[in-house]
Amino acid sequence: MKNLQNQRVLIIGGSNGMGLATAQRLAALGAEVIIAGRNQARLDEALKHIDSKAGAYTADFSDEASLTRLFTRLGHVDHLIITASSSAAWGSIRDIDGAALAKAFEQKALGYWRAIRAALPHLRKDGSITLLSGAASRVAIAGTAGLAAVNGAITQMGQALAKELAPIRVNVVSPGLIDTPVYDDFSPEAKSGLFENITKGLHVGRAGTSEEVAQAIEFVVTNGFTAGALIDIDGGAR
Numbered sequence: 001m002k003n004l005q006n007q008r009v010l011i012i013g014g015s016n017g018m019g020l021a022t023a024q025r026l027a028a029l030g031a032e033v034i035i036a037g038r039n040q041a042r043l044d045e046a047l048k049h050i051d052s053k054a055g056a057y058t059a060d061f062s063d064e065a066s067l068t069r070l071f072t073r074l075g076h077v078d079h080l081i082i083t084a085s086s087s088a089a090w091g092s093i094r095d096i097d098g099a100a101l102a103k104a105f106e107q108k109a110l111g112y113w114r115a116i117r118a119a120l121p122h123l124r125k126d127g128s129i130t131l132l133s134g135a136a137s138r139v140a141i142a143g144t145a146g147l148a149a150v151n152g153a154i155t156q157m158g159q160a161l162a163k164e165l166a167p168i169r170v171n172v173v174s175p176g177l178i179d180t181p182v183y184d185d186f187s188p189e190a191k192s193g194l195f196e197n198i199t200k201g202l203h204v205g206r207a208g209t210s211e212e213v214a215q216a217i218e219f220v221v222t223n224g225f226t227a228g229a230l231i232d233i234d235g236g237a238r
């Protein structure tokens with residue numbers, strides 16, 4: 001197991017949900033955690049919930065200049081974790097036109113791609129990259145083809161990058177339904193309908209928590225023999 005003392009971890013998407021839970025967990029293990037997201041107020045609020053040595057920078061991974069500024073300010077990074085999300089591809093193919101799907105790729109898959117490219121000159125060779133994909137790309141669920149396409153791109157790029165960027169360890173964590181603030185935009189009825197519908201088919205009969213995903217992210221970051229792995233944290237969705 002790698003010790004996280006004196007290790008700098010950058011979490012793009014660390015101001016909310018699974019990214020924030022990961023920031024809390026890795027900071028508690030002694031890492032210097034930097035969280036990045038677009039909204040300064042959200043970053044400031046998140047920092048209040050993370051132990052000591054944490055820092056925050058605004059950055060938008062859909063904007064290359066913003067990523068370059070982020071890494072120039074940071075200097076070196078030991079571990080890059082990308083948890084930022086996009087909801088643009090939610091819905092059935094009848095509702096998601098080509099422009100909406102392109103936006104979803106732009107917001108999530110290309111954002112991950114740009115962030116990795118910007119990080120490379122700054123990443124330590126014995127460090128790691130952790131990408132978050134999603135269960136829609138791992139199990140056939142009607143109405144999630146757009147999510148499957150976008151998250152499938154991340155799953156597949158992660159596998160190839162693990163080989164291409166070695167010895168930097170690249171791993172993918174694929175969450176199932178996780179109760180994070182991403183569902184705050186839903187009406188209570190829509191959220192409970194969605195959760196009921198999905199969780200009734202799960203072995204564990206409930207949605208996951210951000211902390212359960214953060215535990216898996218900690219594992220791939222700290223286990224030096226884990227590279228090119230794809231870990232499903234999905235309550236048995238597959």
Ligand SMILES: NC(=O)c1ccc[n+]([C@@H]2O[C@H](COP(=O)([O-])OP(=O)(O)OC[C@H]3O[C@@H](n4cnc5c(N)ncnc54)[C@H](OP(=O)(O)O)[C@@H]3O)[C@@H](O)[C@H]2O)c1
Pocket residue numbers: 012013014015016017018019036037038039040042059060061062082083084085086107111132133134135136174175176177178179180181182
């Ligand atoms: N929750 C689920 O059920 C679920 C299921 C399967 C897969 N996933 C995937 O798991 C990951 C984590 O999901 P989550 O629910 O924890 O997400 P979340 O609560 O929506 O948090 C997303 C984080 O990403 C940041 N972000 C969004 N767009 C960004 C951008 N363009 N540049 C930089 N930061 C950006 C957000 O901050 P700002 O808005 O301030 O930028 C926020 O900190 C995502 O990749 C998601 O697609 C989630």
